[in-house]
Amino acid sequence: MSNDLKIAFGSQTGNAKNLAYTIGEQLAARGLLNEVIDMSAMEPEELHHTHYLLIVTSTYGDGEAPENASEWLSFLKFNDHLNLHQLSFSVLGLGDTYYPHFCGCAKDFDEFLASHGAHRLTARLDCDLYYEEQYGEWIEEFTSSLLKTMKERDE
Numbered sequence: 001m002s003n004d005l006k007i008a009f010g011s012q013t014g015n016a017k018n019l020a021y022t023i024g025e026q027l028a029a030r031g032l033l034n035e036v037i038d039m040s041a042m043e044p045e046e047l048h049h050t051h052y053l054l055i056v057t058s059t060y061g062d063g064e065a066p067e068n069a070s071e072w073l074s075f076l077k078f079n080d081h082l083n084l085h086q087l088s089f090s091v092l093g094l095g096d097t098y099y100p101h102f103c104g105c106a107k108d109f110d111e112f113l114a115s116h117g118a119h120r121l122t123a124r125l126d127c128d129l130y131y132e133e134q135y136g137e138w139i140e141e142f143t144s145s146l147l148k149t150m151k152e153r154d155e
């Protein structure tokens, strides 16, 4: 079924991973099928066959990807001729404003996916340590945009 949502996490110490599973449970409770995956467990080429994707990722180093997300990010960054028009996506970043490249990895994913023709479901959400309020609003926006897009594509 093409309506399945993949929630892919990039995470080093578990924060983004935990949030990805929490989101998966929240969406499942609303009847939205989804699969939570570690980015390192899926070949990035499979993005060509993915229709709905939520990336939840932290940032390390100087605005770089956590280890398990680096292959996906390189794939998107160094393949100029990708065509991901079939893909609808959103990105949620977890980071720390203490660092100059706040949520740098999330920003990169967001930009590269859009530059390869993927359709952005919602504006990216960049989260610092305390994000409950922004997250609550954002997940509502994401869910309604996702449902609307799925409905349109099924018609």
Ligand SMILES: Cc1cc2nc3c(=O)[nH]c(=O)nc-3n(C[C@H](O)[C@H](O)[C@H](O)COP(=O)(O)O)c2cc1C
Pocket (backbone or CB within 6 Å): 010, 011, 012, 013, 014, 015, 016, 017, 057, 058, 059, 060, 061, 062, 063, 064, 066, 094, 095, 096, 097, 099, 100, 101, 102, 103, 104
């Ligand atoms: C060594 C180190 C480097 C980091 N670099 C950044 C950074 O450049 N930008 C940012 O927004 N957050 C940065 N962070 C913060 C992490 O992204 C943040 O703590 C996040 O919640 C970790 O999520 P994870 O457990 O899923 O990996 C850094 C944290 C550490 C420990």
